[in-house]
Amino acid sequence: MLSIFYQGMLAFNPPQDEIVAELSEIKSKLANVAADSSDAQDLTVRQLELRELQETIDKSFLSKPPAPSAREAGIGPALMGSIWVCAGCTAFFLPLGVGTAIFLEEFKPRNKFLRWLSDMLQLNINNLAGVPSIVYGILGMTVFATMFGLFGSPNEPFFELGTKFKRQYVTEGMQVVFVPVADRDETPTLVDGMTALKSDGSEVKLNIIGDDDDFPEDDATLAVSLFSDSDGGVVAENAWYSFRLPFGRSVLAASMTLMLVILPVVIISTQEALRAVPMSLRQGAQGLGCTPWQTVRNVTLPAAIPGIMTGCILSMSRAIGEAAPILMISGIVAISMGPQHLMDDFSILPLQIYYWAGQPVNDADPFNFQHVAAGAIIVLLLVLFAFNSVAIVLRQIAQKRLS
Amino acid sequence: MKQTLAIFALTIVTCFLTVSTQAQSGLKDLEGTINIDGSSTVAPITIEADAGFRKIAPKVKVPVGVSGTGGGFKRFTKGETDISDASRPIKYKEFESCKANGVSFIEIPVAYDGLTVAVGKSNDFVEQLTVDQLKKIFLADSKDKSFTNAKTWKDIDDSWPATEIKIFSPGTDSGTFDYFKEVVVGKSDASMRADMSVSEDDNVLVQGIAKTEGAIGFFGASYYFANQDKLKGVKIVNPDSGEAVEVSAANIESGVYAPFSRPLFIYVNSKSARRPEVKVFVNYYLDNAPELAAKVKYVGLPKEIGDAAKAHFKTRKVGTHFWEMNNGEPAKREGSLSEVYTVENLLK
Numbered sequence: 001m002l003s004i005f006y007q008g009m010l011a012f013n014p015p016q017d018e019i020v021a022e023l024s025e026i027k028s029k030l031a032n033v034a035a036d037s038s039d040a041q042d043l044t045v046r047q048l049e050l051r052e053l054q055e056t057i058d059k060s061f062l063s064k065p066p067a068p069s070a071r072e073a074g075i076g077p078a079l080m081g082s083i084w085v086c087a088g089c090t091a092f093f094l095p096l097g098v099g100t101a102i103f104l105e106e107f108k109p110r111n112k113f114l115r116w117l118s119d120m121l122q123l124n125i126n127n128l129a130g131v132p133s134i135v136y137g138i139l140g141m142t143v144f145a146t147m148f149g150l151f152g153s154p155n156e157p158f159f160e161l162g163t164k165f166k167r168q169y170v171t172e173g174m175q176v177v178f179v180p181v182a183d184r185d186e187t188p189t190l191v192d193g194m195t196a197l198k199s200d201g202s203e204v205k206l207n208i209i210g211d212d213d214d215f216p217e218d219d220a221t222l223a224v225s226l227f228s229d230s231d232g233g234v235v236a237e238n239a240w241y242s243f244r245l246p247f248g249r250s251v252l253a254a255s256m257t258l259m260l261v262i263l264p265v266v267i268i269s270t271q272e273a274l275r276a277v278p279m280s281l282r283q284g285a286q287g288l289g290c291t292p293w294q295t296v297r298n299v300t301l302p303a304a305i306p307g308i309m310t311g312c313i314l315s316m317s318r319a320i321g322e323a324a325p326i327l328m329i330s331g332i333v334a335i336s337m338g339p340q341h342l343m344d345d346f347s348i349l350p351l352q353i354y355y356w357a358g359q360p361v362n363d364a365d366p367f368n369f370q371h372v373a374a375g376a377i378i379v380l381l382l383v384l385f386a387f388n389s390v391a392i393v394l395r396q397i398a399q400k401r402l403s
Numbered sequence: 404m405k406q407t408l409a410i411f412a413l414t415i416v417t418c419f420l421t422v423s424t425q426a427q428s429g430l431k432d433l434e435g436t437i438n439i440d441g442s443s444t445v446a447p448i449t450i451e452a453d454a455g456f457r458k459i460a461p462k463v464k465v466p467v468g469v470s471g472t473g474g475g476f477k478r479f480t481k482g483e484t485d486i487s488d489a490s491r492p493i494k495y496k497e498f499e500s501c502k503a504n505g506v507s508f509i510e511i512p513v514a515y516d517g518l519t520v521a522v523g524k525s526n527d528f529v530e531q532l533t534v535d536q537l538k539k540i541f542l543a544d545s546k547d548k549s550f551t552n553a554k555t556w557k558d559i560d561d562s563w564p565a566t567e568i569k570i571f572s573p574g575t576d577s578g579t580f581d582y583f584k585e586v587v588v589g590k591s592d593a594s595m596r597a598d599m600s601v602s603e604d605d606n607v608l609v610q611g612i613a614k615t616e617g618a619i620g621f622f623g624a625s626y627y628f629a630n631q632d633k634l635k636g637v638k639i640v641n642p643d644s645g646e647a648v649e650v651s652a653a654n655i656e657s658g659v660y661a662p663f664s665r666p667l668f669i670y671v672n673s674k675s676a677r678r679p680e681v682k683v684f685v686n687y688y689l690d691n692a693p694e695l696a697a698k699v700k701y702v703g704l705p706k707e708i709g710d711a712a713k714a715h716f717k718t719r720k721v722g723t724h725f726w727e728m729n730n731g732e733p734a735k736r737e738g739s740l741s742e743v744y745t746v747e748n749l750l751k
Contacts, residue, residue, distance in 0.1 A: 067450075068454050068699065069698075153482065153483060168433070168435065173429070174429040175429040198432070232679060237434075330468070333468065334453060334465075335466040336457055345466040355443075358443070358605065360629035360630075361609075361629060
């Protein structure tokens with residue numbers, strides 16, 4: 001544990017070869033000069049400067065994208081991915097989990113058949129809490145990512161919202177121009193003088209050259225010249241609210257899969273919290289003429305909130321540490337930016353750690369991917385600690401308000 | 404006069420400079436996403452390529468997944484990914500499902516990897532092994548008991564001690580396992596032993612082999628190069644020349660480290676290859692393949708194969724080189740990469 005911590009701290013401050021080399025050089029020089037000479041003083045000052053530099057924490061580890069060399073690798077996109085996925089997961093499991101628990105616990109049926117059904121449901125939920133998470137990964141893959149293949153492939157979705165398409169061309173002068181198109185299959189016919197957009201949004205007039213036309217000479221014309229048969233490629237621009245069916249290997253599919261993983265635990269812990277509310281409170285409310293729903297809303301639920309919150313936040317901590325289901329859904333271990341919308345590709349911290357931990361390790365190198373993995377583990381631990389402390393604080397506040 | 408000349412020269416130089424920076428900055432505006440999945444052996448080269456490509460076109464997203472060669476092809480044949488990393492050539496079954504889904508691809512070798520058979524440092528008797536000896540170690544008993552595998556090292560060579568053989572192997576979904584199996588099992592109907600310690604994490608294999616007495620295992624050469632102080636690489640007897648060859652970059656590149664040097668590939672969906680961002684990415688990958696490979700401790704391809712690969716991609720030669728139709732039956736093409744990787748050998 002301590003060694004992981006030590007290795008991980010290195011990730012925030014990879015040893016820089018130049019500094020290490022200069023320090024050892026200074027050390028050998030210091031041995032050769034008189035202790036009180038001005039040279040020695042200069043060298044000592046420089047030594048202190050370098051040591052300080054060596055000990056500064058490099059916060060860019062938190063924002064840099066993963067890289068092929070350990071010294072340049074960071075966890076930025078994975079951290080953002082983890083936050084997105086966890087937030088999405090919370091948005092789904094909170095209403096669903098708490099709602100189910102209230103229904104099962106507070107609205108017990110009187111009919112014999114329905115009671116049997118409710119018992120079966122309870123049994124199933126208890127069993128599901130013990131299912132390995134990789135199984136949920138496979139389930140989530142079929143149900144959310146591909147949706148049983150009912151809606152076509154994620155590349156050609158059945159339904160799409162908030163996605164704009166444009167066709168990307170590289171001109172003969174190596175400039176990038178875009179022509180907006182209606183859908184991903186449309187190939188616009190290129191005509192001389194048509195307008196195209198540059199990436200900064202400014203418009204340019206295209207110069208289309210056919211087989212027999214003269215090839216332009218000057219750079220300005222080359223920059224807007226395209227052969228009439230160049231086909232370019234379609235680029236999708238997604239708005240923040242973009243949505244599609246099926247979800248594909250997206251943040252949304254991953255959040256819903258993680259929701260499945262922790263839902264049984266959330267339901268069970270919420271039920272426990274509701275059961276801990278004294279019966280006398282409910283009976284008092286009913287005695288005053290409250291309907292069952294009014295009892296739940298005004299009496300039972302407020303009394304159970306601290307327990308429910310603890311259960312939910314502990315479940316969230318489990319969700320943020322899950323690697324196996326996300327390995328099925330995303331499997332991406334190198335991506336240059338975090339997700340921008342719910343349908344985006346993503347990576348998460350546990351996945352990144354899993355991949356880095358498996359890289360070749362050279363013990364002779366003072367800094368390799370094991371250290372980067374350890375650094376990511378520390379960040380994950382800190383996030384978990386933060387979650388758990390929020391749980392404790394929230395519970396304290398909620399309890400105080402009740403008493 | 405001199406002054407005017409100097410000014411003239413300066414203008415020309417600045418012109419060139421602006422042109423070159425313009426040419427670069429032009430591609431900076433490229434957008435899009437290039438989906439890559441596949442072998443975790445090839446992924447480091449691809450990630451390295453992505454890191455360099457990011458400097459040319461920072462707005463292009465290149466998510467790299469590591470589902471394994473088989474898992475990557477499963478997605479690639481459905482057209483879900485643009486590029487598939489593979490540590491072995493495509494299987495005929497995968498090729499067929501590509502055709503069924505209307506996916507055509509360009510097959511591009513990017514580097515060589517040497518598969519290393521290693522024993523622990525404490526093992527002082529094994530220096531070299533032949534493929535036949537490897538069969539004795541790694542193959543399971545045949546059902547009719549005509550072949551039984553070696554239980555102890557003494558079963559292989561009488562001069563070796565009677566220590567039990569303990570085997571460490573990469574996961575069965577990895578291309579590394581497939582490749583080893585192909586060489587050792589060959590066309591026979593034998594199968595690999597079941598009583599091996601299997602791990603997807605090659606560092607676990609390294610630790611296991613280094614610390615277990617009588618252990619032997621295999622993995623990609625890059626893991627051996629990083630752990631030479633803990634492991635002893637076994638020399639493999641080249642079946643053609645009969646000489647025992649050590650695993651090293653030079654021996655892998657020259658091809659004498661046979662049969663355990665393997666080419667690594669990327670498969671590019673030919674429909675995606677029309678997209679400018681994919682084109683620029685693959686061209687960057689191919690132009691820098693030897694350096695990229697060396698950085699992650701693989702061996703770059705000889706220049707002729709690199710040039711052939713570039714030509715294949717440029718002229719969009721689709722299909723696989725590794726299968727041929729023999730009287731309607733698919734057959735794997737044998738031979739070294741330079742013999743196989745020619746336009747004539749393409750099967751569409």
